[in-house]
Amino acid sequence: MIGCCSRWFYTYTMPAKDERLAPPPEPYPYQLSARYTREQALAAIPSHAARTELCAGRFVIWDAGVLGFLDSSELGFETPEFIDWRPTEDFRVSEERPTCLPVQPRDGSARARRGVALFIRRSQEPYVYAGRAELSNWPIGATRAQWARFAVEGPVLFDPGPELASALEAELERLAPSLEEARIDPVVLRRVAKGDRDSWSEILEVLFDQGTNFPEVRIIAPFLLKALSDPHCPLADEFLWVLGSAREDPTGGAKLAAAAGLKVYLGFLAHPQPEIRRAAVFALLNCDRALVVEAGATACARMPDLAAKTCLDALGSLPAELRMLAFSRIRGALQR
Numbered sequence: 001m002i003g004c005c006s007r008w009f010y011t012y013t014m015p016a017k018d019e020r021l022a023p024p025p026e027p028y029p030y031q032l033s034a035r036y037t038r039e040q041a042l043a044a045i046p047s048h049a050a051r052t053e054l055c056a057g058r059f060v061i062w063d064a065g066v067l068g069f070l071d072s073s074e075l076g077f078e079t080p081e082f083i084d085w086r087p088t089e090d091f092r093v094s095e096e097r098p099t100c101l102p103v104q105p106r107d108g109s110a111r112a113r114r115g116v117a118l119f120i121r122r123s124q125e126p127y128v129y130a131g132r133a134e135l136s137n138w139p140i141g142a143t144r145a146q147w148a149r150f151a152v153e154g155p156v157l158f159d160p161g162p163e164l165a166s167a168l169e170a171e172l173e174r175l176a177p178s179l180e181e182a183r184i185d186p187v188v189l190r191r192v193a194k195g196d197r198d199s200w201s202e203i204l205e206v207l208f209d210q211g212t213n214f215p216e217v218r219i220i221a222p223f224l225l226k227a228l229s230d231p232h233c234p235l236a237d238e239f240l241w242v243l244g245s246a247r248e249d250p251t252g253g254a255k256l257a258a259a260a261g262l263k264v265y266l267g268f269l270a271h272p273q274p275e276i277r278r279a280a281v282f283a284l285l286n287c288d289r290a291l292v293v294e295a296g297a298t299a300c301a302r303m304p305d306l307a308a309k310t311c312l313d314a315l316g317s318l319p320a321e322l323r324m325l326a327f328s329r330i331r332g333a334l335q336r
Contacts, residue, residue: 025114122160124176161190195234214249221257240279258286
């Protein structure tokens with residue numbers, strides 16, 4: 001009888017042992033809020049592991065985990081702890097609703113319990129690691145709605161930065177690979193375009209770390225010129241002085257990039273603030289000097305006297321033969 005009781009007691013206690021809390025899932029080897037390229041994030045997957053990409057690469061799945069690469073344009077941030085994903089394409093990756101959502105992160109397996117290593121980005125910029133996320137809600141039944149809600153372990157620290165005018169957005173997207181190589185954060189550039197001086201100080205640390213880093217000046221020049229196309233650019237004088245420094249580049253690459261701004265610089269010669277006019281002339285010295293003389297004469301005909309004087313004084317740095325031609329043409333323009 002005792003043996004039977006013992007056997008019965010043992011059998012009864014086994015489920016209790018099974019019901020103990022499972023060990024915590026293995027953490028993903030990423031730093032919260034750090035920036036990663038897709039390739040850097042994928043490098044953490046063991047090389048021998050077979051992996052599957054679903055939803056046009058938005059989810060990468062292998063036997064021990066799931067990575068999510070999502071664009072902020074498809075996300076909603078209703079609260080700091082939840083992220084709603086609403087895909088813009090009609091994906092069919094599961095027989096269960098919603099069909100846009102892979103079944104692996106919600107199948108109750110050890111892989112699903114590990115959660116999704118969630119990376120978020122805006123457009124072509126580097127991804128930000130938002131942390132480990134678990135699927136918390138998704139539509140079921142007859143509804144055709146396509147969405148999924150992820151719960152994250154802590155507040156989402158993803159900061160996409162301010163949205164810019166379409167021309168600047170396009171320029172940032174075009175420059176994204178080069179900015180990454182130059183250690184220039186696109187989010188910081190977004191703030192710079194809006195006039196944030198602390199962010200501009202960060203950029204200056206990259207551009208002038210132990211001397212002028214001309215390759216970085218060359219990379220950033222098209223963005224600065226695009227920002228200067230707005231006559232109300234809040235950091236116009238700062239941008240113009242940096243572009244003016246490009247003429248010292250021994251390789252000529254930064255100077256060539258800055259020289260593309262001839263028309264932009266001329267537009268600032270009549271600016272009401274003298275410090276901006278002086279910076280514009282400084283930047284003009286990157287450009288073909290014969291063009292500067294010709295264009296300067298035309299521009300001075302429309303400039304206030306103070307702007308013309310600023311231009312004349314600054315053009316004094318031209319070679320003697322061009323200086324005399326510049327003075328002659330600009331004075332002639334002012335007398336008309």
